[in-house]
Amino acid sequence: MAGATFAFYAYYPNRARLFTGSFESAIYLLSSICAVPGNVSVIPSLNSNFAHHIAAGLEDGSVITGQNNISHPSKPTAAVPISPTTETPAANSEGRRQKTETEEQDMVEDANLPGSLPTLRKPAIAFSKEDEEELPTRISRLWYINPYGQEIRIPANPRAIGALQGAGCIIYSIGSLFTSLIPSLVLRDVGDAIASPSIRCKILILNGTLDRETGPSSNPFTGLDFVTTICNACADSRGLPKPDPMLYYQYVTHVIFIEGPTCPKVDKESFHKIGIETMRLYGRKDDNGKGGRYDMKALEQALEAIIGRKDTKSNKSRRNTLVT
Numbered sequence: 649m650a651g652a653t654f655a656f657y658a659y660y661p662n663r664a665r666l667f668t669g670s671f672e673s674a675i676y677l678l679s680s681i682c683a684v685p686g687n688v689s690v691i692p693s694l695n696s697n698f699a700h701h702i703a704a705g706l707e708d709g710s711v712i713t714g715q716n717n718i719s720h721p722s723k724p725t726a727a728v729p730i731s732p733t734t735e736t737p738a739a740n741s742e743g744r745r746q747k748t749e750t751e752e753q754d755m756v757e758d759a760n761l762p763g764s765l766p767t768l769r770k771p772a773i774a775f776s777k778e779d780e781e782e783l784p785t786r787i788s789r790l791w792y793i794n795p796y797g798q799e800i801r802i803p804a805n806p807r808a809i810g811a812l813q814g815a816g817c818i819i820y821s822i823g824s825l826f827t828s829l830i831p832s833l834v835l836r837d838v839g840d841a842i843a844s845p846s847i848r849c850k851i852l853i854l855n856g857t858l859d860r861e862t863g864p865s866s867n868p869f870t871g872l873d874f875v876t877t878i879c880n881a882c883a884d885s886r887g888l889p890k891p892d893p894m895l896y897y898q899y900v901t902h903v904i905f906i907e908g909p910t911c912p913k914v915d916k917e918s919f920h921k922i923g924i925e926t927m928r929l930y931g932r933k934d935d936n937g938k939g940g941r942y943d944m945k946a947l948e949q950a951l952e953a954i955i956g957r958k959d960t961k962s963n964k965s966r967r968n969t970l971v972t
Contacts, residue, residue, distance in 0.1 A: 653955070654815035671695055693832040695805040702831055703793045707785040713797060718787070719827040719861055720780060782864040790830045790881070804835035812841035817849040817955050820878060820900070822942075825869075826861045830881045839885030843898045849955055852878065853947070854905040854912055856931055856940035862912070871914035875900050875924065897923045902954050904947070906931030908940035927954070 675690050684690060694700065703713045712718050791799045812818070823829055832838065842850065854871050855862070862869035869877075880890045882899045891898070903926045905914045916926045927950050931940035 652811070652815050653817045653819060654812055655819040655821050669697070671697055689811070691805065691808045691811055693804055693808045693835060693838070694802060695807070700802060701793050701795070702790055702827070703797070703799075704787045704826055705789045705791075706783060707788045710784070712783075713793060715827045718790075719824055719859075780860045783860060785864070786867060786869070787826050787861060789884070790826050791834060791884075792831075801836055804832075804838045809837050809841050812838070812847075813844065815847055817851065818842060818847055819951070820850075820852040822853050822855055824859065824861055825855070825874060825877060830877065833878060833881035834884050836885060839882035839888075839899075842882050843886070849902060850900050851902040851904060851951065851954060852900050853942070854903055854914070856906055856908065856942060857910045858912060869912055871903060871905055871912045871926075872918055874912060875903065875919075893922045900924055902927065904929060904950050904954075906940045906942060908933075911940045925954075 671692055672695065675692060679690050701713065702715055702718070703711055704718045705711050792802050794800050820829060833842075852875060854874060858865075858868050862874070875896055876893070879896045879899045883889065883891050901924060903914065903919060903924060905911065905926065906929050907914075908931060911931075914926060914928070916928075919926050929942060929946045929950055931942055933940065
């Protein structure tokens with residue numbers, strides 16, 4: 649495992665879990681359907697049959713609860729921060745206090761705990777990715793919450809920690825920053841494992857397009873903001889304060905990026921000052937003619953150049969690992 653690669657990747661087997669009854673079984677099923685090679689291990693960063701929810705704190709102090717509300721909420725609730733504070737009951741025309749949404753749902757027997765947040769009870773089936781309203785301000789932090797909206801710290805899957813400890817390289821793959829990548833990083837023990845100096849390369853493949861989570865358009869995330877978010881999450885996992893930029897190399901050593909009108913801007917000099925190497929690749933427009941897309945061959949060559957080309961014999965014995 650010393651030469652293995654560990655990748656944080658966006659992967660959604662939850663619906664399969666409903667059919668198989670087990671998260672591990674769901675991953676095995678999807679791995680079979682998708683013909684994942686036998687030398688690749690897909691390990692969930694959080695192994696549980698119970699639903700866990702996330703909340704995002706915005707720079708203006710408001711809080712959004714639930715993944716769908718953060719990334720691609722259904723209309724007409726787009727871009728409306730939801731604070732997990734106590735609801736204030738309104739009075740009806742007769743002056744009587746009306747039941748809150750929480751109280752109404754507590755009267756129904758279901759799988760939800762009494763008093764849990766109504767926003768976490770609604771099915772996350774309807775959502776919009778085509779007509780998204782921007783968030784009022786940037787997301788500053790993400791954390792896990794219990795059904796009542798209180799922050800909790802969840803330990804990572806021991807198998808994922810073991811894979812990290814045996815990895816020689818980590819790749820932060822393309823995906824939603826706050827709803828795909830960061831939820832894996834803020835888990836307990838993940839930050840400590842990533843900070844290990846035995847992991848030589850910690851590579852961020854920067855997204856080719858900005859989205860709702862990395863806006864608003866008046867103040868979009870830069871490449872350095874992506875790295876800062878990752879490093880802050882790893883420090884949060886360790887129970888440490890936000891790290892000084894000069895310590896970012898503990899969590900990210902290389903950044904691969906492409907340039908384009910919708911891509912995060914990368915200031916190579918800023919990265920150079922804090923000891924992080926950058927590599928620019930040529931990209932192309934996506935199918936919608938909007939964001940940038942990586943050329944897969946160029947990306948493969950860039951990763952080989954950073955990690956070091958493996959010989960044929962070693963490829964047969966090494967395993968590559970993806971984590972959800």
